[in-house]
Amino acid sequence: MHLDHSLSSSHSHHGPSAISADAHRPDGSRRALRIGLGGPVGSGKTATVAALCHALRDELSLAVVTNDIYTREDAEFLLREAVLPPERIAAVETGACPHTAIRDDISANLEAVEDLEDEVGPLDLILVESGGDNLTATFSKGLVDAQIFVIDVAGGDDIPRKGGPGVTTADLLVVNKTDLAPYVGSDLGRMAADAKAQRAELPVVFQSLRGDKGVAAVADWVRGQLAAWRAR
Amino acid sequence: MTxxxxxxxxxxxxxxxxHAHSGGAEAAVKAGRITDAASLEEFCRxxxxxxxxxxxALAAAAALGLDPVELDEAAEARTPSPALRTAARRLGRQMMRAARATWPHPELDALARLFPKGAHQPVVLGVAARAAGLGxxxxxxxxxxxxxxxxxTATVRLLSLxxxxATGVLARLAPELDRVALAAADAARRAVDEGVDALPARSAPLLEIGAEAHAAWAVRLFAS
Amino acid sequence: MTSAGVRATARIAATADGRGGTALPVLEGEGPIALRRTRAAGSEARVMLVGAMSGPLGGDHFTVEATAHEGARLHVGSAAATIALPGQAKGAARYDVRLTVADGAELHWLPEQLISACDSELQVGTRVELAAGARLVLREEQVLGRAGEGPGRLTSRLSVRRAGRLLLDQELACGPGAPGGWDGPAVLAGHRSVGQLAVVKPEFEREMPRAALLGEFAAITPLAGPGLLVTAVAPDARHLRRVLDEAARTLG
Structure with missing residues (x-):
């Protein structure tokens, strides 16, 4: 029964799907740019993702993957806010360890991004949001092309000074909720100086989603990343 | 090979x-059937x-080179719970990705083409073992x-056990693990001559029922 | 003193009688298994398995073969529960059931419970072959021990093939000497009754019922082909039957 079986007799013009960071899809077309958003619980990752979707959805074909601690909460938030049609939002289940799913074992996230491209593509951009985790959580380069680390002023103005892989190495550091700084006694100047010391030339954005400019600076940075990705 | x-x-x-799957432990913990190391041990046994x-047995049969399509069908028939079939295919797809990156092999590529959304995980695991030169x-x-x-591992997270x-539980199960692995390999060798019906079909009613309950929860930590 | 045990085979064949009813050209009991035709219900022929003596005992090997030929509608029940008992003969008892259902035929296989008495050892093998256009309702209920006693050792395997393709293959092993953990939190968790209801019909190719829970200890699970399985565990036979009957009603 096993002499002439399906593995030896199977022929296909398409190769099997890509393994991880390949820049092309199985059919040879260029895949979407993938940007990860990580950071501590409550720093405003999901709100930033929602604001980015609002800002970019008219000019780009985009989709979102969430990695929640409790299965689908962040995805449900994005659905309630109606920032994208439901078929453009995928939730990955993380077994109580969201950092594992974005760094050590990225297979479920890779499947989610590939399925989104297959089902609603072609896509320009996929935002991969980490579940709220700690300061050491970063995305694997096998999963995303660039990553944003989101912290907030209410989490303590010493976070940039403490460093850690997220603050130090993320392609963009976002210091969120600047409107709260006077109320929680956070010193924005000190945060900026500490971030500069930790990150040298890597960019930092101070943002208040309630302010006039909202997510505009981060959206511009994303546009820049996309232009660079397309030029590569 | 090594x-x-x-x-x-x-x-x-x-x-x-x-890492994202609990093997039914999350449902059993919530139902109060796993509460400590002793009940975890009986669950695992x-x-x-x-x-x-x-x-x-499915993995051993795939490692021996039996037709993975027949083995996948055998796995489907042995898994009445659709939630468990979905989990097995999802994990099979993830195993396929990891195996192809680790031990590139034409049989893995062919299996990936046959099951773009994933074959049952043990079948992929067996072909991966074959690609790695294992028996x-x-x-x-x-x-x-x-x-x-x-x-x-999941119970450590769920109960702060x-x-x-938890590691002691696994160590105590080692002699039974030996027996199960050898019985599985024997059944796989019989299946070469007798067909896939020679593979075991042992079922656990509460794993099947629990998996359906778990899949219906709105909030959970593990995918299965 | 040991004896070889009893071997007995009973056979049933049902055919369409050409007048909208079902005939039973073969209805052969043997030894301890007697077959009785009971009053037909509409186009359906009804057969009752009647155990002439309690059994199977250790060393016995019983076989029941039932075939519903094209267009036939056959309903098989049993007069009472089957009790597996320890016997004089060495080794386990075997009970094999071979069911075959042709295109356009229907089989309702609804025997009473199988009771695994203390110290008995029984292996049950139920194999069903269905044509693509066949319809099946099959119920199996296992009760672990009579009132106030522990169970015997029971192994029961049910496999269903449809149009040559394996649709369901499940084995339950329980009782003293069964592989470990059978009474633990993954398998039966102290429940003393376990049952399955398998339903296969061509209509499911168009629309499958959805998976559903029936309380905490039973689930309706759609299979990978046009069939579904209800799996239930319960403290006793009465609770189990109530759950399986409710499932049967839900499924129409």
Whole structure:
């Protein structure tokens, strides 16, 4: 029964799907740019993702993957806010360890991004949001092309000074909720100086989603990343 | 080839998606059937001799080179719960990705083409073992161990169980794991002549029922 | 003193009688298994398995073969529960059931419970072959021990093939000497009754019922082909029957 079986007799013009960071899809077309958003619980990752979707959805074909601690909460938030049609939002289940799913074992996230491209593509951009985790959580380069680390002023103005892989190495550091700084006694100047010391030339954005400019600076940075990705 | 490849394949950190699955432990914890190390041990023992034996035999048969399409059909018939079939295919797809990156092999590529959304995980595991130069008993060991180690790790997270107690559970199951892996490999060898019906079909009613309950929860930590 | 045990085979064949009813050209009991035709219900022929003596005992090997030929509608029940008992002969008892259902035929296989008495050892093998256009309703109920006693050792395997393709293959092993953990939190968790209801019909190719829970200890699960399985565990036979009957009603 096993002499002439399906593995030896199977022929296909398409190769099997890509393994991880390949820049092309199985059919040879260029895949979407993938940007990860990580950071501590409550720093405003999901709100930033929602604001980015609002800002970019008219000019780009985009989709979102969430990695929640409790299965689908962040995805449900994005659905309630109606920032994208439901078929453009995928939730990955993380077994109580969201950092594992974005760094050590990225297979479920890779499947989610590939399925989104297959089902609603072609896509320009996929935002991969980490579940709220700690300061050491970063995305694997096998999963995303660039990553944003989101912290907030209410989490303590010493976070940039403490460093850690997220603050130090993320392609963009976002210091969120600047409107709260006077109320929680956070010193924005000190945060900026500490971030500069930790990150040298890597960019930092101070943002208040309630302010006039909202997510505009981060959206511009994303546009820049996309232009660079397309030029590569 | 090297036997040490088995350590790579069986490592809990092998990036094939297992960390997000509890092997039914999350449902059993919520139902109050797993409350401590002793009940975890009985849970794992029951799982080992049912789902563990079945998956070990499927993996061994795939490692021997039996037709993966027939084996996948056998796995479907042995998995009445659609939630468990979905989980098995998802994990199979993730195992496929990790295996192709680790041990590139034309049989893995062919299997990926046949099942773009994933074959049942033990079938992929068996072909991966074959690609790594491992034999049917190795594949059976790996699958049988996985059938209990995932549940033990998940229970550490779910109950804040002492990790030393959970590891002790796995160590105490080792003699039974030996027996299950060898029985699975024997069944796989019989299946070469007698067909896939010679593979075991041992079932665990509460794993099937619990998996359906779990899939219906709005909030959960693990995918299965 | 040991004896070889009893071997007995009973056969049933049902055919369409050409007048909208079902005939039973073969209805052969043997030894301890007697077959009785009971009053037909509409186009359906009804057969009752009647155990002339309690059994199977250790060393016995019983076989029941039932075939519903094209267009036939056959309903098989049993007069009472089957009790597996320890016997004089060495080794386990075997009970094999072979069911075959042709295109356009229907089989309702609804025997009473199988009771695994203390110290008995029984292996049950139920194999069903269905044509693509066949319809099946099959119920199996296992009770672990009579009132106030522990169970015997029971192994029961059910496999269903449809149009040559394996649709369901499930084995339950329980009782003293069964592989470990059978009574633990993954398998039966102290429940003393376990049952399955398998339903296969061509209509499911168009629309499958959805998976559903029936309380905490039973689930309706759609299979990978046009069939579904209800799996239930319960404290006793009465509770189990109530759950399976409710499932049967839900499924129409």
């Amino acid at each position: 036997r040490a490849a088995l350590l790579v394949l069986a490592d809990g950190r092998f990036p094939a998606g297992g 029951g799982r080992l001799h049912t789902a563990g034996l079945v998956s070990a 049917p008993a190795d594949a059976a060991y790996c699958s049988a161990y996985e059938s209990v180690s995932g549940a033990a 002492d990790p030393f107690d």
